[in-house]
Amino acid sequence: MKTTKYFEYTRKRPDRSVIKDEWIARTIESPIETMEQVDGRIRKWFYVEMRVKYFSDTDTAHIEFTDCDVQETKEISENIFIDVDEKGNLVSMTIEHAKMNAMLSEFSLQEITSQSA
Numbered sequence: 001m002k003t004t005k006y007f008e009y010t011r012k013r014p015d016r017s018v019i020k021d022e023w024i025a026r027t028i029e030s031p032i033e034t035m036e037q038v039d040g041r042i043r044k045w046f047y048v049e050m051r052v053k054y055f056s057d058t059d060t061a062h063i064e065f066t067d068c069d070v071q072e073t074k075e076i077s078e079n080i081f082i083d084v085d086e087k088g089n090l091v092s093m094t095i096e097h098a099k100m101n102a103m104l105s106e107f108s109l110q111e112i113t114s115q116s117a
């Protein structure tokens with residue numbers, strides 16, 4: 001994959017450490033949006049898939065934000081847990097008794113794009 005020195009330098013920042021090579025390749029190959037910046041650099045975007053699972057038999061909701069490896073699970077409250085990676089970034093969240101704790105009587109998804117925001 002051909003990249004610039006600026007890109008390689010930026011990738012080394014701690015807040016960019018969770019970005020996977022396959023995400024970069026997919027973004028370059030088929031971005032959802034492309035923009036040329038004032039300085040001539042090209043910006044491209046794509047979305048990382050977020051997965052929501054609901055287990056009706058236990059009334060548990062599990063939301064996966066990334067595919068990163070879980071380093072630690074933290075208890076936020078009696079029925080809410082978050083998983084974080086080695087740098088403390090959020091990986092997933094589990095909500096037990098979701099209908100009561102998250103008022104999750106129904107679930108809907110609304111995707112907001114930059115054009116509609």
